Amino acid sequence: MHSSLSEIKAEVLGRIRPRPEERERLKEISGRILLGAERLAAERGIDLKAMLVGSAARNTWLAQDHDLDLFLGVPESADLGEALEVARLIAPEHEEKYAEHAYVHAKIDGFDVDLVPCYLVKDASRLKSAVDRTPFHTKYVSERIPGLEDEVLLAKQFMKGVGVYGSELKVGGFSGYLTELLIIYYGSFEKVLEAASGWRPGVLIDLEGRAAEERAAYTGREPLIVVDPVDPGRNVAAALTPDRMLQFAAASRCFLHHPNIDFFFPPSAKPLSDEELLGLLEARGSSLMLLLLPAPSVVEDVLFPQLRKAEESVRALLEKNCFSLLRSDVGCVSGRAFLLFELEVSHLSRASRRVGPPVWEADHLSRFLEAHPKPLSGPYIRDGRAVVELCRSYTRPQDLLAAKIGGLSLGKHLSSAIREGHNILVGPEIASIKDEEFRAFLREYFEARNWIC
Amino acid sequence: MHSSLSEIKAEVLGRIRPRPEERERLKEISGRILLGAERLAAERGIDLKAMLVGSAARNTWLAQDHDLDLFLGVPESADLGEALEVARLIAPEHEEKYAEHAYVHAKIDGFDVDLVPCYLVKDASRLKSAVDRTPFHTKYVSERIPGLEDEVLLAKQFMKGVGVYGSELKVGGFSGYLTELLIIYYGSFEKVLEAASGWRPGVLIDLEGRAAEERAAYTGREPLIVVDPVDPGRNVAAALTPDRMLQFAAASRCFLHHPNIDFFFPPSAKPLSDEELLGLLEARGSSLMLLLLPAPSVVEDVLFPQLRKAEESVRALLEKNCFSLLRSDVGCVSGRAFLLFELEVSHLSRASRRVGPPVWEADHLSRFLEAHPKPLSGPYIRDGRAVVELCRSYTRPQDLLAAKIGGLSLGKHLSSAIREGHNILVGPEIASIKDEEFRAFLREYFEARNWIC
Structure with a gap:
C-alpha cells in the first residue's frame, strides 16, 4: 500500500492531533491549577507567578500525552522552598522528586503534573537554576509557532517512530524544544526532513545569529549545534548523540524516498517465543551472555549512564582477554536491569x-x-x-565475568546492586527469562534495524 | 651434577676434537684430490689451482664432520666451465648442484666433497662470483687461528647445542667463518660468550677497522654487523636473524651463570607418543591445525623461505578472519613439508x-x-x-584454509606442491602422522624452550 506524502500526513495528524475536547480539558485543568497556586501563594504572602510551560503551553503536545509542566516562579531574592511549599499544598497526594532542585509530581484529573519551583530571572543567560530557562523557551516558541503546530506534531511523531525522540540519556535523541526550533528554522516538517537528509556531524543551526557571541562554549564534540536563541552559550542539541542524529538523517532520507506510515507508527516488537530465541541462537552460532541485576531505584537518567559505563567496562574486560565481541546492549525491565553481550567465541584455548x-x-x-x-x-x-x-585462568567469558565483576568500575548504584545479587546466564539459559518486555527487547536486539537507505 | 667450566670444556673437547688418525685421513684424502685435480687440468692444458678451503683447511672442523670443500680456481679471463669439467672427471659418480654457478658434489672415501669452480681474483672486493671470496676467508683465518682452534671448536659446538649454528636460511644462525672471526676478535670461547651476554641488536664488530670505508652498505636492519675483513662492504653476519642472535646472547649468559654440558649436547627430543600428543592437546585446549604437502625437490635454502612465506600468508588469512593464533611453525620431514598452526579458537560464531x-x-x-x-x-x-x-562463510579455521589455500601467495614450488595434493589435519587427527622425526619436532614445538635466564 503506497500512499502519497499528503495522505500519510493527514492520516498521522488524524491520530496525533489533540481533539477539541482534549484541548478544552487541558486548558480547564491547567487554568484551575495555576489559579489555585497563585491563590495559595497570596494567602501566604508569597510573591509567586504560576506558569504553564512545555508542549501543553505551546499547543504542540501529542494527543493522549497527558503531561502538564507547571512552573512556580519566585523572585531571584526569594526562597525556592516557598514555591515548593505551595506545590505540596496544591496536590496533597504527591511524590517529591529531585533534579537540580526538588519538585512535586502528582496525578491530577488523569494528568501527570510536574509542579516545578523556579526563579523569575530577567535574562535566560543569567539563570540561577537550569529550570529558570524554561519559561523563556516557552515564550520564544509561543511567539513563533502559531500556524506551525501540526508540523511540530508530525516531526515529533516521526522522531518517536524512528526511535530518536527524547533527550533523556537512555535515548540521547531530540527534545521537544529542539524539534520546535527545527520547525521554526526550516519552516515545515518536510523541510526539516529534507535538510536532515544531508546532515553529517558538524551541523550548526543559529536561529538568531548569536553563535559568534559564545562560540567557545559549544565547540566540543557535539555533532549538531543548535544555538539556544534565549541563551546563546547553550547548545539545545547537547544531549543528542552522533548515532541518533545520523539515525534521524538516514530515516529522513528513506522516508522522503519511500513515504510510509510505518515510519510514524512502527509495529511494536512482539515478544520472542522460546522457539524463536533458540532458533536465533542456533542460526547466529554466537555466545549470548546476560548479566542480570536488581534495578537500583534511581531514575533512568541516573541508571542508563551507569549501565552504559558498566557495558563499556565489561566490553573492555572481555576484549582484553581475547573474547571478541559481536555486539552488546543494556536495558531495564520489570525491576531488573541487564547487560547483554554477544560474543564471537564461546571459549578460548587454555x-x-x-x-x-x-x-x-x-x-x-x-x-x-x-x-x-x-x-x-x-x-x-x-x-x-x-x-x-x-x-589461562578463564577459558569461558562467563567465568571471566563472574570472577572479575566485583573489581570493575560500574558506577555507584550498579555496584551496590551487583553486590546485592546478580545472575549470569549464557545461551539457552536466557530462555528462562519469560518477561514479555525482555522478549520484545530481544527481538529488537536481533533485528537491529534502523531506517537506512 | 655440577662441573667446573674447565672440566666441561675438557670433556667437550674430548668429544669434538678430531683424533690424529682422523686428521691424517683428511689430509691424505684432500691432498690426493687436490693433486689429482691439478694433474687432470694440466693434462688438458687448463690453468687451474686446486685449494682446500673451509674448516678442513683451517683445522676447525668438528670430529666426524666429514665435509670437504675443494675449490678449483681459474684465472679471471678463463671459463668456469673448464674447472667444472675437471670436477666432473675427479669424481665419476657425482651429483651436479647449483648455487650461483654449477658445482659438483660427490662421496669420496666416506667424505662429502664439494668441488666448486671459482675465479682467482686479486682482491676479495673485486670478485666475479660469490664463491671467489672463500679462498680469501681461508687465508685470513689460517693466518690468525693457529693456537685458537679448540676455542673455535667449543664455540661451534656450543652454538650447535643451543640451536644457533648454521647460516642456512632454515636456521638463520652463525656460519663457521663468523664463529672463527668472533674467536679471533674476542680471543677465546669464554670471551665470546662474555661479550655476547651483553649483546642487543645493533652490535658492530670491525676486526680491521675498515667499517668506515663502506658504512652505507650494511646499515640496514641487521642486528649484528661483522665487517668482512677481506671485503668490508659485506656483513659476515647478514644471514643471522635478530632472534638467533639474541638466543645466542641469552644462552651465553645462562651458561656462564650455570655451566652445564647440556648446552653443548642437549638430549635429543624424543618422539612424542600418541598418549603424550593427545594429553598435550587436551591440556592446551587449543586448536592445532596441520597443513601437509609433498616436499618439492628443492634444497632447504629454497624450501624454507617459501615455507616461512606461506606461514605468514596463512597467518594473515587466519587473523584477518578473527582466528586468533597462539603460535605457528614449519618443517620438512620424510619427504613431506608441513605448516603447523595453533589457534586460540576452534570456531567462531556464524x-x-x-x-x-x-x-x-x-x-x-x-x-x-x-x-x-x-x-x-x-x-x-x-x-x-x-x-x-x-x-560467516567459514566458522572453522580448517574450512577457511581449505577454501582459500589456492589463492594464497605461497612461492613457486610450494604452490605447485599444493596443487599436487595436500592434507589439512586438525587436533587429534594429527596423531595419524606416526613419523618419528615429526613426533620429535612436535615435542620441541610444545616445549619451545630456549636457554634464557
Missing part, C-alpha cells in the same frame, strides 16, 4: 601467550622468568622478547 | 559484523546496502557507519 621484556633487559627478564617458573611452553624468544605460554 | 561507509556518504551507502540485501541483523548505525551482521 594455553595463552604472555610476552615479556626484551631479552637484553636482564633485570626485567629475571623478574619475568621468576614470575612464571613453570610455563606450559617456553620461555622462548620471539621478536626479541621472552615469551611464555601459560594456563 | 554471525559476523560487516562495517560499511559513513551513513552520510549516500552513494557508498547504497552500494553497501545493495550488496547485503538480507543481513542476519541490521542495517544499523554504529559510530556513524552503517553496519550489517552477516553469515
Whole structure:
C-alpha cells in the first residue's frame, strides 16, 4: 500500500492531533491549577507567578500525552522552598522528586503534573537554576509557532517512530524544544526532513545569529549545534548523540524516498517465543551472555549512564582477554536491569601467550622468568622478547565475568546492586527469562534495524 | 651434577676434537684430490689451482664432520666451465648442484666433497662470483687461528647445542667463518660468550677497522654487523636473524651463570607418543591445525623461505578472519613439508559484523546496502557507519584454509606442491602422522624452550 506524502500526513495528524475536547480539558485543568497556586501563594504572602510551560503551553503536545509542566516562579531574592511549599499544598497526594532542585509530581484529573519551583530571572543567560530557562523557551516558541503546530506534531511523531525522540540519556535523541526550533528554522516538517537528509556531524543551526557571541562554549564534540536563541552559550542539541542524529538523517532520507506510515507508527516488537530465541541462537552460532541485576531505584537518567559505563567496562574486560565481541546492549525491565553481550567465541584455548621484556633487559627478564617458573611452553624468544605460554585462568567469558565483576568500575548504584545479587546466564539459559518486555527487547536486539537507505 | 667450566670444556673437547688418525685421513684424502685435480687440468692444458678451503683447511672442523670443500680456481679471463669439467672427471659418480654457478658434489672415501669452480681474483672486493671470496676467508683465518682452534671448536659446538649454528636460511644462525672471526676478535670461547651476554641488536664488530670505508652498505636492519675483513662492504653476519642472535646472547649468559654440558649436547627430543600428543592437546585446549604437502625437490635454502612465506600468508588469512593464533611453525620431514598452526579458537560464531561507509556518504551507502540485501541483523548505525551482521562463510579455521589455500601467495614450488595434493589435519587427527622425526619436532614445538635466564 503506497500512499502519497499528503495522505500519510493527514492520516498521522488524524491520530496525533489533540481533539477539541482534549484541548478544552487541558486548558480547564491547567487554568484551575495555576489559579489555585497563585491563590495559595497570596494567602501566604508569597510573591509567586504560576506558569504553564512545555508542549501543553505551546499547543504542540501529542494527543493522549497527558503531561502538564507547571512552573512556580519566585523572585531571584526569594526562597525556592516557598514555591515548593505551595506545590505540596496544591496536590496533597504527591511524590517529591529531585533534579537540580526538588519538585512535586502528582496525578491530577488523569494528568501527570510536574509542579516545578523556579526563579523569575530577567535574562535566560543569567539563570540561577537550569529550570529558570524554561519559561523563556516557552515564550520564544509561543511567539513563533502559531500556524506551525501540526508540523511540530508530525516531526515529533516521526522522531518517536524512528526511535530518536527524547533527550533523556537512555535515548540521547531530540527534545521537544529542539524539534520546535527545527520547525521554526526550516519552516515545515518536510523541510526539516529534507535538510536532515544531508546532515553529517558538524551541523550548526543559529536561529538568531548569536553563535559568534559564545562560540567557545559549544565547540566540543557535539555533532549538531543548535544555538539556544534565549541563551546563546547553550547548545539545545547537547544531549543528542552522533548515532541518533545520523539515525534521524538516514530515516529522513528513506522516508522522503519511500513515504510510509510505518515510519510514524512502527509495529511494536512482539515478544520472542522460546522457539524463536533458540532458533536465533542456533542460526547466529554466537555466545549470548546476560548479566542480570536488581534495578537500583534511581531514575533512568541516573541508571542508563551507569549501565552504559558498566557495558563499556565489561566490553573492555572481555576484549582484553581475547573474547571478541559481536555486539552488546543494556536495558531495564520489570525491576531488573541487564547487560547483554554477544560474543564471537564461546571459549578460548587454555594455553595463552604472555610476552615479556626484551631479552637484553636482564633485570626485567629475571623478574619475568621468576614470575612464571613453570610455563606450559617456553620461555622462548620471539621478536626479541621472552615469551611464555601459560594456563589461562578463564577459558569461558562467563567465568571471566563472574570472577572479575566485583573489581570493575560500574558506577555507584550498579555496584551496590551487583553486590546485592546478580545472575549470569549464557545461551539457552536466557530462555528462562519469560518477561514479555525482555522478549520484545530481544527481538529488537536481533533485528537491529534502523531506517537506512 | 655440577662441573667446573674447565672440566666441561675438557670433556667437550674430548668429544669434538678430531683424533690424529682422523686428521691424517683428511689430509691424505684432500691432498690426493687436490693433486689429482691439478694433474687432470694440466693434462688438458687448463690453468687451474686446486685449494682446500673451509674448516678442513683451517683445522676447525668438528670430529666426524666429514665435509670437504675443494675449490678449483681459474684465472679471471678463463671459463668456469673448464674447472667444472675437471670436477666432473675427479669424481665419476657425482651429483651436479647449483648455487650461483654449477658445482659438483660427490662421496669420496666416506667424505662429502664439494668441488666448486671459482675465479682467482686479486682482491676479495673485486670478485666475479660469490664463491671467489672463500679462498680469501681461508687465508685470513689460517693466518690468525693457529693456537685458537679448540676455542673455535667449543664455540661451534656450543652454538650447535643451543640451536644457533648454521647460516642456512632454515636456521638463520652463525656460519663457521663468523664463529672463527668472533674467536679471533674476542680471543677465546669464554670471551665470546662474555661479550655476547651483553649483546642487543645493533652490535658492530670491525676486526680491521675498515667499517668506515663502506658504512652505507650494511646499515640496514641487521642486528649484528661483522665487517668482512677481506671485503668490508659485506656483513659476515647478514644471514643471522635478530632472534638467533639474541638466543645466542641469552644462552651465553645462562651458561656462564650455570655451566652445564647440556648446552653443548642437549638430549635429543624424543618422539612424542600418541598418549603424550593427545594429553598435550587436551591440556592446551587449543586448536592445532596441520597443513601437509609433498616436499618439492628443492634444497632447504629454497624450501624454507617459501615455507616461512606461506606461514605468514596463512597467518594473515587466519587473523584477518578473527582466528586468533597462539603460535605457528614449519618443517620438512620424510619427504613431506608441513605448516603447523595453533589457534586460540576452534570456531567462531556464524554471525559476523560487516562495517560499511559513513551513513552520510549516500552513494557508498547504497552500494553497501545493495550488496547485503538480507543481513542476519541490521542495517544499523554504529559510530556513524552503517553496519550489517552477516553469515560467516567459514566458522572453522580448517574450512577457511581449505577454501582459500589456492589463492594464497605461497612461492613457486610450494604452490605447485599444493596443487599436487595436500592434507589439512586438525587436533587429534594429527596423531595419524606416526613419523618419528615429526613426533620429535612436535615435542620441541610444545616445549619451545630456549636457554634464557
